[in-house]
Amino acid sequence: MHPSDYLLLLLAGLLALSPGQPHPECDADGRTNSSCQQAPGVREGSPSLKIAPGNTDFALRLYHLMASEAPRENIVFSPLSISAALAMLSLAADSHLQAQILQDLGFNLTEMSESDVHRGFQHLLQTLRLPGSGLETHVGSALFLSQDLPPLPKLLNDTMAFYGSKLFHTSFRSSVGAVQLINEHVQRETRGKIVNLVSSLSADTESVLVNYIYFKALWKKPFKRSRTTPEDFHVDEHTVVRVPMMLQDQAHHWYLHDRYLPCSVLRLDYTGDAMALLILPNRGKMQQIEQVLTPEMLMRWTSLLQKGYFYRKLELHFPKFAISGSYELDLILPKLGFTDLFSHRANFSSTSPGLKLQASKSFHKATLNMDEVGTEAVAATGVSTVFTSAWHTHRVLWFNRPFLVVIFSTSTKSVLFLGKVVNPTKP
Structure with missing residues (x-):
């Protein structure tokens, strides 16, 4: 009998700003012109605009839950990082669980298909990476797979096509080595802002999915x-x-x-x-x-x-100021309707019919800094x-x-x- 394999979802959300050269974006009287509002690649009816209402709905539902549980605490998270990672995870799920994940994320699947959602994230992530946006925005994912797992070509192709995910093979038998590999990758991709995302991994972990966002921008009107x-x-x-x-x-x-x-x-x-x-x-x-x-x-x-x-x-x-937040999403998300995602009922067998994958833990870490030149x-x-x-x-x-x-x-x-x-x- 094979032990249960675990799919560990790690979410790293970050927004950061640092010095650079501002450039004019609006008319002299301060009124916003079209170039302020429209980045290259985004037009009316674009796939990313179709998923925007669902993403906003999920962001606020998650905020309300966090605020109700810790009303006197700082809160900071990247809803885009979390939504993208969960949508990416749904690619590994069977049709029932995939629909449940996407619906719990706020998408009405009677008005759009699962493929519409993934194309929306694909367009959104590509738009954020465009060099002409005037920002330095780095959004990405990484999939760490056990060397003992069989090839998963469909999952790898889909995650790369829609979410630009990178693939790493590693041995989870050495949990210390796997933790170090993951943490070093996240720290490098977030310019050193997210450190020690993972503290430990269980011996039966088989795959780790990491999602992160790095946002670097300047105030149009900086402070002295x-x-x-x-x-x-x-x-x-x-x-x-x-x-x-x-x-x-x-x-x-x-x-x-x-x-x-x-x-x-x-x-x-x-x-x-x-x-x-x-x-x-x-x-x-x-x-x-x-x-x-x-x-x-x-x-x-x-x-x-x-x-x-x-x-x-x-x-x-x-x-x-500079603040940060760390959250165990596997304890939070079931309160928003994700009832099967972290349970034994979850079925991620679409990756390979012979595998039983279970999502066990989900972490999100975000940092938020603000100073005279910009913001995180x-x-x-x-x-x-x-x-x-x-x-x-x-x-x-x-x-x-x-x-x-x-x-x-x-x-x-x-x-x-x-x-x-x-x-x-x-x-």
């Missing part, structure tokens, strides 16, 4: 380092920490104070095909804003923040003035309390990063 000073950040009613607070007081930004919800929303653009949406609840109103955080609300805010009226001079105080994700909490119609009014926005951050690929309408900054001093 000389103007960064220590300021208070109010974690809660009883906790205040000191953070390096950046300042801009002469620049125009897209922002609004919501007339119907107790929050302010700021849009910060990168020099390429991406933007950050920073959502700052009024003091004590984080939970209320989280309850209305839906795909429709994100669409409403992004639509409003394309109107010239909301492009105004702003005194902006914004924290400089953004977070902000502060105080804002009430929205009025007078252009001469002095507007001030302090991100000095917990806030939400969403980083979008503008052209593909995909959420690359999602998080909440509760305590910017906590790594």
Whole structure:
């Protein structure tokens, strides 16, 4: 009798920014033009746009679950990295499990086929890799297979064609060597930002799937380092920490104070095909804003923040920080409907009829850094003035309390990063 073979899914999500040379993207008056919104290769009806609503729905469902289980903790993850890895994993599943995985990811399979979903991810990942996007975005996957497994040509061909996965043969009998190989690959592919993703592997592990995203971009309007000073950040009613607070007081930004919800929303653009949406609840109103955080609300805010009226001079105080998050997705995803994925009912025999593969563990690790030149994700909490119609009014926005951050690929309408900054001093 053969022991059960295990398919271990490891997800490494990362967003990082570092210095470089900005270039003009918008008209002189600040209004966004078509080149700001459209990257090469993305047109109306493109495959990547078809999967965008499902990806956003999954991202927010996962965020709500994480926030409910740790309401006072920082949150940072890459929903795109997780979705792509799970969709890639579904290629190894039988038809029943593949449909369940894709439906739990938010895709309506009565409106699109499984192949439509995989083509959507294929186009999305190819678009993010385009050199003309103005960003350095590196998205990839790697499949580590035991040397004892038989050839799996269909799986290898499909994962390479749709997800650009790399293949490595290794011996899992030496768990120390396998862990080192995987960790070194992930660390290299994420420019050293994700380290020690895997701490140990069981002796009966047969394959490891790793997915990662590296995002490097610059603010279109960088902050001056000389103007960064220590300021208070109010974690809660009883906790205040000191953070390096950046300042801009002469620049125009897209922002609004919501007339119907107790929050302010700021849009910060990168020099390429991406933007950050920073959502700052009024003091004590984080939970209320989280309850209305839906795909429709994100669409409403992004639509409003394309109107010239909301492009105004702003005194902006914004924290400089670095946080990270690690998650055991095999304990989280079943609460979102992935009931069979990590159970004995899972059937991954499409890779080879003679094999019984089971997904045992799933890890996701993300880092989020923000400084004067760019971001690895953004977070902000502060105080804002009430929205009025007078252009001469002095507007001030302090991100000095917990806030939400969403980083979008503008052209593909995909959420690359999602998080909440509760305590910017906590790594």
